[in-house]
Amino acid sequence: MMKTLLVSLLLAVAMTLSAQDRSVSGGERSVLSVRASQYPRISADHRASFKVKAPHAKSVQIDLGKKYDMVRDENGEWTCTTEPLGPGFHYYFLVIDGVPVADPASESFYGCSMMTSGIEIPYPEGDTRFSLADVPHGEIRMKRYFSKTANAWRRMFVYTPPCYEKSSVSYPVLYLQHGGGEDERGWSQQGxxxxxxxxxxxxxxxxxxxxxxxxxxxxDFNSELFNDCIPFVEKTYRVKAGKDSRALAGLSMGGIQTLNACITHPECFSYIGVFSSGWWVQSRHGMPAHETEKYYEKLKAHKDEFNKGFKQFWFSMGGKEDIAYQNCQAMLKRFDEIGIRYTYFETPGGHTWPVWRESLYRFAPLLFK
Amino acid sequence: MMKTLLVSLLLAVAMTLSAQDRSVSGGERSVLSVRASQYPRISADHRASFKVKAPHAKSVQIDLGKKYDMVRDENGEWTCTTEPLGPGFHYYFLVIDGVPVADPASESFYGCSMMTSGIEIPYPEGDTRFSLADVPHGEIRMKRYFSKTANAWRRMFVYTPPCYEKSSVSYPVLYLQHGGGEDERGWSQQGxxxxxxxxxxxxxxxxxxxxxxxxxxxxDFNSELFNDCIPFVEKTYRVKAGKDSRALAGLSMGGIQTLNACITHPECFSYIGVFSSGWWVQSRHGMPAHETEKYYEKLKAHKDEFNKGFKQFWFSMGGKEDIAYQNCQAMLKRFDEIGIRYTYFETPGGHTWPVWRESLYRFAPLLFK
Incomplete structure (x- = not known):
């Protein structure tokens, strides 16, 4: 018998019931803190405080991009408080004697190619775009499908709108891709x-x-998308088929996948969104630069069809501090030279989920109208 | 910019593509290992091997109930191999200098009131009950609802069967509850x-x-169930209403919630499942023993109605090593004295998910027939 599990069983109810009542000075529990934990906490000025019991550790840090050294008290509890953080979701690690791990006191997310932690900083008062509200709610569905491309069972997550369950009509579809080091959960959980x-x-x-x-x-994302996923989705759900009812968007690595898919299959989508991304100027990720050159040549040769065929060719960027900024600018400069029309939106925040949430918030209203 | 995130972005694709190819001696990657990790690994005789890079740690352990000391090599990588483990899902912790955390190389689960790790040991060849197979697949849906009981938005996870999406008929419903230290994700993820x-x-x-x-x-689970959830489910989904189309089951803490709900509201359910649970003999968890005595009195006073009303009153137990064994036996002895009929099923494994998966596998075929 696992001792921790036994203790947990005995204490879970009591901890749950007392968690909201126990008085801990300074701020509010993070909405991502697990039920039994009073930490992480977030102050009124959006500083995050962390606590971990580690009497035998030599050093404990919080890594939020910037590393914060935690300070040990006489009971072996380590704490630290950050400077004010921007609103929205941020990945972080707890670093125990140099080992980055997820903080067990907070929810975990698949990001950075491992299980890591996230903290959610409140949006400014009045900005309710990303808040759970008293409105009709859709669903996130986990659906398994067999991918011939991967020769394996895989999962997709499918958002269906509030009206879907009770109606019999068909709906247009946005295919929406996560970034590198993330997976099919990214957009519903972090996003x-x-x-x-x-x-x-x-x-x-x-x-x-x-x-x-x-x-x-x-x-082979193109094969996964065109040979496996789109046929499966159109067979499984009440979906409007055809170019004008399909959109494709993605962030970072997913933005490159989006670009490659829409240039090679322009007949499939009328709406394209590329968030914090751009073709690499030099060869990388198994994508030699000469492949990209082929795409530019195709855009040039079929400029008018592309301009007419894409009702939205929409790019967003998290400001100059976004790691994809230079690649994106270089690519858009090539588009300008060729005469490819697009829309560009910039918001500060870098290569982060707050920027990608805002990108979806701005992109979705442009679709299927 | 978060350095780890940047490195991740640059390396994610390469790591993903090479993960399956890289040669690591000994066993197979755990199905729950994250994409970029070769560990945990599972040998042919079901020993699990773990690895973590922690050059500055003084001690690193794996806690699977039994603690295994990891051994450091000259590069600061720590490894250990367990004795053979039983099939199915097991919680575990990585313990770094005394701090139990989730292993970032493996999937995380909400259990033990915190984010922890899980490892999946293969079932014996030929036992395909718990294996993803080439059969029609249903969905797991995440649905938000407003709970008046909690005065908060909460989530439920809803399994819909493969035929649901394309049909227009209504289906019976099993309400299925997790244990202490877990939440609404437990049955779909661990289970x-x-x-x-x-x-x-x-x-x-x-x-x-x-x-x-x-x-x-x-x-107040009863209020959550009867005032919030059942009305919401019956309004939202194509659900057969009425006692004979409703079942309620739960494990451990969820088993006690199930018992309390079905004794106080016997008119609501025809099928009851209680896995690894039983009323406490002494007061605990805000459930004074005198409340339980009231339930025994009610059972006694309405014995025939209960015996007739419950088409299944089904109990399972993970053998004598199950921490709920004594409570369950004491309760069933009282049922025997009163003359309440029930079915009892025992399988070795203790108070663990392999037992609860098997319980669901045996209980579900008894329902709605």
């Missing part, structure tokens, strides 16, 4: 896809749509 | 609810049903 769309649909700002979130960790 | 039911339905052993998995961490 709050369902909350963003529920809010947009309730306000009449976006049309009801299905959003399909795939696992982009594959050697 | 493999969808795989178990997909297999049973494909073999014609269980009728298609909806399974609703609630968050049992609440001060």
């Amino acid at each position: 709050l896809t369902d909350i963003i769309l529920d809010n947009l649909i309730a306000r009449g700002e976006a049309v009801p749509m299905i959003i399909v979130m795939l696992d982009g960790n594959t050697k | 493999l609810t969808d795989i178990i039911l997909d297999n049973l339905i494909a073999r014609g052993e269980a009728v298609p049903m909806i399974i609703v998995m609630l968050d049992g961490n609440t001060k």
